[in-house]
Amino acid sequence: MTEFFDLLSAEEQGLYVEVVLPLPLKKLFTYRLPNEFFELAMPGKRVFVPFGNRKVYTGIIVNVVNVKPSHYEALNIISILDDNPLIDSQTLEYWSWIADYYMCGLGDVMNAALPAGLKMASETFVALSEDVEYNSSDLDEREVKILEALKGKEKVKISELETQLKSKSSFLKIIKSLYERDLIVMFEDISDAYKPKKLLKIKINPDLTEQEQEQILNDLQSKPKQFQVLMSLFAEKNQEAFKSEITKKHNLSSSSIKSLLDKNILISFEEEVDRIKENVEELIDYELNEAQNNALDEIKKEFESKQTVLLYGDIATGKTFVYIQLIKEQIERGKSVLYLVPELALTQQLINRLEKYFGNEMMVYHSKFSKNEKVEIWKKAHSGELKLIVGPRSALFTPIQNLGLIVIDEEHENTYKQSEKAPRYHARDAAIVLAKMKSAKVLMGTATPSIETYHNALSGKYALVELTELYGNIKKADIRFADIKFNVANHMMTGILTSELVSELSVLQEHKHQAIVFQNRKGFVPMLECSICGWVSKCINCDIALTYYKYSNNLRCHYCGYTQGNISKCQACGNQSMSIQGYGTERITEEIQLLIPELRVIRFDQDSTRQKHAFKKLLHEFESGQADVLVGTQIVVKGLDFSNVYMSAVINADHLLNFPDFRSFERTFQLLTQLAGRAGRREERGILLVQTRNPEHDVLQYIKNYDYKGFYNTQITEREQFNYPPFSRLIKITLKNKSFEDLQKGSAMLANLLKKQLGHRVLGPETPFISRINNYHIRNILIKMDLENDKPQAIKKFVLSTFEYMLEEYKFKNFQLIPDVDPN
DNA sequence: AGCACGCCGACT
């Protein structure tokens, strides 16, 4: 009786699943569960669901419920993709935390967390109808083109067809009309699902008796090629090998293999292989020095009572060796480790080193890996096979099992914060939350802690361990200032190079030294200015001066890519007196070259390293001594260890110091200290030469004296005084709109709405430094939340509901409102 | 995010 009743109620109500979709939408979507899936449905499993009138997406079940949605008819799910949940409940909880804390949708988190190969979506395909016959004269030129393109093909992605034919927007209409005349068919298909890679293996037929084998060998005397194949297989383990490998190794032809297969002497079969090959070099060992050993012991002791430890150690104290030892111990205990690095491209040396210690148990999570490769790493992590994953912030989402420790190298790096797109998370902070959920430890290391982290370490929230003894014979660089003001006053400047820098550069070759020259990209880019009226060529879409490129002799916008060619004449006063202002790396390279022609100078920035291997090539060139000077942007500061660099130089420190941002001093300290660490790492003491108009500047003096603590003290006082982090939490709201007036009105309105409730916490709207990008005008509103008295989650909720309220208002529907929690 | 619909300007 009860059974019958249950059945009836299931029939009446049905079972439903609430699903996250990998889209930037806030809500979950509810689907009906057909009877055959009742048993299989559970949170964490992936499902295929229809969405909109054609698309199919991969979603993840968040809840299984038995309440029928009241306002709409739920669609059925198409299928369940996993036998076991891909995402466990703890991970789902973690995702929700990120979504709530960073004010984005769960779908945004899902999108960031799952590799593309695990969230397949349908794509529209088109193909010719069967037995289609058409008369070209009945059709127009473009219709014929489409039909021609489809000829002989099973199916073509509609998006590919569109790009292939370079069609404009009438494309879809033509497709539609062809479809209505039954000339073509359209259907949805899942493209690019993960496919394991399979290779063909060959093996000596195990059914052959020994006598038969001998007989065959005898018979094959006259066929030396086939004989050779057989002999090489006998040498292999299990008398089997991958076909492609064995042909390569012994220079065999596949035709001789084929005849052996035909004769049934060999058999063939497919075997799944890893796409990611590990170059298992011989593992090596090392020994810690006394200081490192002490640090290690201290860290372990602190871990007994604290979750998070900050290892504050100067550059070149060998922090990496301490990490390695800790990782080893974790692995020995059956735990696994996540090792976060700021940017993989700049960490090659570290990765090579780690590979030597951990070989196959470690894997790098690289954004350049293909879809399928990423899925393989994911699966390996999921299965517990991997013990160490090294990667950038996104590696935080790999499903590593049995997590015991997260290492965050160069904790202060701002690349740990994702700002461009949701989820706008800070990997350092999110890692700490993850570790807490998994009862794992966190070790952060840096020579220049962020103010927030050091504050937490001093206040006892984190433990603090110091490592100050320099490794080997390394000496800290001598930091000197070259006074631009003095140079200018005494006519000693050559372009932008001070006499001090020139004289150092001119003796480089004589002393067989190398140098690194740094120029901040943001601070000073070359632009074209009229020397009579001061008019500057600006981008037509963005509020920003166009950057001048010498080699292509044109102007380009860094934000939208707009280019402009004809640039000899001032468009305001008409004079032919445009001159280059500002100095990019290109101009600096040129100036050095002009002054000291025999110096070999390499330029290293986003432009010169855009091509895939250009980066490595340039690095190698410099490393092997084929160049004397490396000129570059931020990229030269980080992680590059060149043993022969005697000097690093900064073209203009004032641009760094004066950058309008409460973190600009902190960043200057970090940058210059790191740069100093790049110079003179052998027996000889190197120098960091800083060009500035203000050598007496407090911050520069702290840098010169390597006095982080002194610097920290001034900073923390200032942060407290102006109520900046770590004494407050920030939410930056960016508003974007095409209409300038609407933006003005809307941003004022939002600020007022927020102020009504939050009062003095709300700052702005403010016009950012670059106030228009791609024809969108931009305003910022900043919310400072009090750390002690405010409830951040309540404020965030209020902010989001205010967004909704505002978007409901007429004219404000087309606003982009982008919240960024803990902005950089 | 994608996709359809519907409203306006510039062209065969």
Add this chain to the structure above:
DNA sequence: GTCGGCGTGCTC
């Protein structure tokens, strides 16, 4: 008059 641009709304 139509083509094709873009703003608006909706997706279980």
